Amino acid sequence: MEDTISKKVETGFNRRNFFKTGLGLAGGALLTTACTDHSPEGDTNLPDQQVSSRRRLGGTLEVSGIGLGVQNMHRTYQGTVPSRPEMLNIIRTAYDKGVTLFDTAEAYGPWESERILGEAVASFRNNIVIETKYGWNIDQQTGRQLAGLNSRPEHIRLVVENMLTRLRTDRIDLLYQHRVDPNVPIEDVAGAIKDLIDQGKVLHYGFSEPGPQTVRRAHAIHPVTAIQNEYSLLWRGPEDVIIPLCEELGIGFVCWSPLGVGFLTGTLDANTRFAPGDLRGSETRFSPENLPNNLRLVDLVKKWAVQKEATPAQISLAWLMAKKPWIVPIPGTTQMAHMLENNGGDSITFSASELSQFNSELSAIEILGARLPAGVLALSGVEAPPKL
Numbered sequence: 475m476e477d478t479i480s481k482k483v484e485t486g487f488n489r490r491n492f493f494k495t496g497l498g499l500a501g502g503a504l505l506t507t508a509c510t511d512h513s514p515e516g517d518t519n520l521p522d523q524q525v526s527s528r529r530r531l532g533g534t535l536e537v538s539g540i541g542l543g544v545q546n547m548h549r550t551y552q553g554t555v556p557s558r559p560e561m562l563n564i565i566r567t568a569y570d571k572g573v574t575l576f577d578t579a580e581a582y583g584p585w586e587s588e589r590i591l592g593e594a595v596a597s598f599r600n601n602i603v604i605e606t607k608y609g610w611n612i613d614q615q616t617g618r619q620l621a622g623l624n625s626r627p628e629h630i631r632l633v634v635e636n637m638l639t640r641l642r643t644d645r646i647d648l649l650y651q652h653r654v655d656p657n658v659p660i661e662d663v664a665g666a667i668k669d670l671i672d673q674g675k676v677l678h679y680g681f682s683e684p685g686p687q688t689v690r691r692a693h694a695i696h697p698v699t700a701i702q703n704e705y706s707l708l709w710r711g712p713e714d715v716i717i718p719l720c721e722e723l724g725i726g727f728v729c730w731s732p733l734g735v736g737f738l739t740g741t742l743d744a745n746t747r748f749a750p751g752d753l754r755g756s757e758t759r760f761s762p763e764n765l766p767n768n769l770r771l772v773d774l775v776k777k778w779a780v781q782k783e784a785t786p787a788q789i790s791l792a793w794l795m796a797k798k799p800w801i802v803p804i805p806g807t808t809q810m811a812h813m814l815e816n817n818g819g820d821s822i823t824f825s826a827s828e829l830s831q832f833n834s835e836l837s838a839i840e841i842l843g844a845r846l847p848a849g850v851l852a853l854s855g856v857e858a859p860p861k862l
Contacts, residue, residue, distance in 0.1 A: 529802050532697060541575030564808070572820075573817065585617055605702075607649070664679075680700035684856070703727070709734065729803040732794055738787065739785075768842060788815065788822050
């Protein structure tokens with residue numbers, strides 16, 4: 475049993491060559507090494523992929539149609555440390571290819587991903603949008619992760635000062651509360667952020683995985699620019715409440731994990747197991763019991779990838795972008811070829827009939843299992859306490 479759970483296997487699957495060969499429809503074994511985006515080094519001989527489209531978050535903040543998440547550039551899911559020079563190169567190349575939205579957070583490291591991003595973008599800082607997040611209870615002297623959350627106004631102010639230093643900048647373009655603090659009224663949080671906006675240290679703000687009433691209360695104090703939630707073909711929960719809320723209030727939506735932590739790239743099969751310490755191994759949607767059923771979704775994406783001469787990743791990103799003009803995915807990667815491939819999702823379009831057909835086929839697939847462990851899920855959709 476223990477050997478089965480910890481099994482870690484290699485694959486020769488090249489997701490970039492997928493549409494050339496149609497191998498995804500052959501049902502071959504596509505096992506994972508449990509890396510950040512679930513496939514080995516891609517084909518760097520493909521033409522460079524530009525992100526040419528631009529979108530507006532909250533009606534005001536212009537960003538590239540596809541962004542770049544740098545969460546794992548300090549350490550991957552399974553604990554390996556990527557080459558720092560290569561991470562800097564990926565970020566800079568992304569900018570050269572049209573990416574202007576870069577996502578990080580204080581908690582990634584803690585702090586190290588912000589440092590990597592700040593170093594990488596120093597020469598073109600004024601041409602991009604940096605978004606980062608606060609909210610975990612991190613000791614600002616030592617970087618030690620303490621218990622619980624912390625969105626007390628005095629803590630937010632200190633965190634932002636330290637973020638500015640790490641990011642080598644004088645302002646944060648978009649600052650998210652990483653998770654709603656159940657002990658701090660959102661009126662106090664929004665008030666502190668509004669003060670930082672008035673000081674020019676923060677330009678826009680938003681929330682990650684918030685409760686909808688908390689968003690409404692904050693929006694009444696100062697307009698919310700964006701909500702960042704998990705959203706992909708694998709997890710479509712935001713369609714029920716949060717995306718309609720964004721449409722109602724004019725708030726942008728940023729998708730974290732738009733490739734389903736690699737699931738949608740087409741490199742897993744029913745025998746895939748994750749290495750010890752990999753969070754995905756504790757997500758029941760990837761359990762041995764649920765994988766065979768859930769891979770029906772991957773089969774669907776692979777079929778459309780062949781049809782549209784794209785890769786599964788590109789189809790998955792293009793579908794998100796087709797949903798609303800103010801939805802922006804931020805796929806993360808630690809591989810140059812995959813960043814370039816993800817950018818290619820910007821050039822994939824669906825006709826109205828194609829999108830209708832795709833969605834019809836999608837609706838027939840029920841995903842089994844939870845997207846996160848119960849303890850992590852409990853932090854999503856939280857409502858801030860009332861202001862007394």
